Ligand SMILES: NC(=O)NCCC(=O)O
């Protein structure tokens with residue numbers, strides 16, 4: 138069993154890197170704060186006797202030798218970056234519970250046949266650089282390293298520059314590390330486990346995701362002199378489109394969701410009718426066909442609004458991640474571990490994207506969920522109990538032991 | 543008669559200060575570019591034999607002596623600051639036509655009984671610092687100098703700091719300068735003169751304006767896991783409110799207008815449901831009672847949307863300028879000047895706010911409008927003809943001669 142109190146203390150110890158007054162964390166990937174928590178993580182891993190490597194996209198790998206070094210390691214972990222309005226658990230729990238697994242095995246003097254590998258993936262959140270989960274996607278071969286290095290944030294900084302700025306462009310080629318299986322512990326980030334009073338979610342897969350960049354071109358004009366019917370107000374175009382996005386997602390509900398997370402008026406001024414707006418759109422559903430249908434309806438709505446309001450409303454899809462089923466064997470190992478520990482549980486599909494969804498394309502993979510308060514995540518008030526975090530770490534430990542022998 | 547070709551050349555000469563690739567001007571008040579055009583203006587005035595002073599809010603006054611120096615000067619001018627998406631004529635025409643009046647009188651060796659005073663008012667546009675027309679409002683006694691010096695832009699810089707940064711915090715007390723009458727030439731910024739084929743607008747007054755700061759507090763949550771009905775999406779709150787603003791203005795039409803010019807999601811991220819939005823609202827009508835009615839309806843809409851969507855939608859009024867009637871005597875002088883020149887004309891009410899609307903509270907005031915292309919202003923494509931600009935300068939010259947003797 139893991140030491141739940143030590144895990145809890147470690148979570149709160151690292152919460153100072155990017156900690157916010159409201160008790161959350163603002164630790165965007167490859168920021169100075171992300172550099173600090175990475176340094177902390179390397180030292181903590183080395184103190185636990187692990188050997189830490191860094192790949193060309195900054196992903197950290199901490200290895201514990203196995204009795205049979207010819208076997209590929211059983212890997213686990215998650216991410217230490219957060220949203221700008223992030224909480225203390227999203228990603229962090231999976232990495233620090235992995236550290237707790239290593240520490241517990243050390244304390245108990247337990248060795249495994251296969252080596253164990255704890256991973257901190259770069260840019261899981263996708264807030265600073267799109268897409269989300271980019272380093273694990275490159276690991277799985279969905280992007281080349283150079284494609285990812287060239288991605289830019291809103292300020293124009295590339296991933297390569299951001300890695301260099303914090304000294305985390307490592308020497309290992311991305312994807313070179315062998316991994317035999319991957320298990321990721323995470324808070325659910327949704328309301329289901331809490332509502333049903335279950336401690337463990339045995340995650341069977343992740344839903345599909347599509348990301349878009351949008352652009353509206355109306356016409357700037359004087360707020361005091363331009364009669365209402367003559368206006369080509371890009372913010373009103375966005376407003377109608379945002380409500381259409383909500384309507385379309387509701388119509389495909391209850392599983393479908395769609396969100397305009399960013400929206401910016403270009404050269405805004407109090408007394409200028411907005412002429413141009415840039416925005417982002419995030420759309421999800423567990424069914425690939427529903428993503429297709431929603432996208433078609435969104436494009437139709439954009440064309441209708443743009444035509445009626447005499448403006449262009451352009452949508453460009455920058456990322457699509459198909460729904461991902463996890464490996465039946467690893468899912469069964471998670472289920473058996475939870476059962477062995479006598480924990481209440483249910484099968485569940487992930488609403489969030491996770492590095493595990495990318496790993497699943499290359500190695501047998503599954504995930505473990507624990508509840509979070511009110512299903513809230515990507516919010517500074519995100520919260521989970523010490524008991525549930527400890528239970529998650531126990532399931533992770535037992536799953537890893539089953540897989541690594 | 544003014545030299546229309548010289549005026550046209552001068553307008554294009556100054557367009558380089560803050561000139562944009564699209565042919566507009568981005569010269570926010572008290573920016574480095576505003577400092578450059580002020581330096582240019584001082585030198586041009588001095589070259590025309592004028593004595594230039596600067597008051598504590600940066601307003602520039604260029605004096606041409608009169609035969610009777612005991613008379614208060616007849617003043618004219620406008621502003622050299624622009625919107626971020628500003629054009630070459632808004633404000634600029636009034637100042638540079640004033641310079642052309644001075645040059646023409648010099649060339650013709652004409653003296654006036656009363657002295658003449660050409661003014662470049664600080665921050666007419668109100669884009670960087672609110673409210674608009676702040677220096678002329680302080681001149682008229684609507685604000686104290688200290689109140690204005692303490693106003694902050696979005697970056698937190700005060701007017702005092704911005705004045706110091708470009709060296710334009712002058713020694714004259716604001717409001718100290720005597721002014722006997724004020725005349726402002728401006729492009730109409732609306733479509734009426736052009737539509738009716740009239741060259742001159744004899745402006746009888748300005749409509750009322752109210753400015754608000756708005757704030758929506760919803761709740762940040764995960765874009766992938768938060769079911770649509772559980773969301774408290776502040777951008778959707780804004781979207782409904784923006785469409786309500788449009789509906790309310792249309793219902794009070796055709797004179798009423800209302801605009802959300804700025805809107806910002808706090809800590810935005812592609813995969814976070816927006817939790818907080820800040821925005822501005824500009825509302826106008828020539829009738830004071832209509833402003834009251836619109837404000838009441840806007841507050842009702844905000845409360846209804848906020849209640850239904852479980853978020854707060856707060857509106858705080860930061861400025862209200864009542865409708866302003868101009869002085870009958872000065873209006874008549876403008877009318878007579880246009881008639882004397884044989885120019886087609888009509889009476890008109892200004893949709894935009896102008897420094898003249900503030901001056902009218904203290905001294906006899908009127909304005910002269912000339913047409914602009916398609917009624918477009920606050921846009922880089924803003925345009926007026928050389929002929930109309932020259933006609934406006936002629937009417938300004940003749941009006942000034944009538945008033946100054
Ligand atoms: N787990 C998580 O919040 N990942 C961020 C990527 C996403 O938006 O789903």
Ligand SMILES: NC(=O)NCCC(=O)O
Pocket residue numbers: 359361408632666667668674675731893894895896
């Ligand atoms: N003339 C002009 O555009 N003034 C700016 C103030 C306003 O918004 O009316």
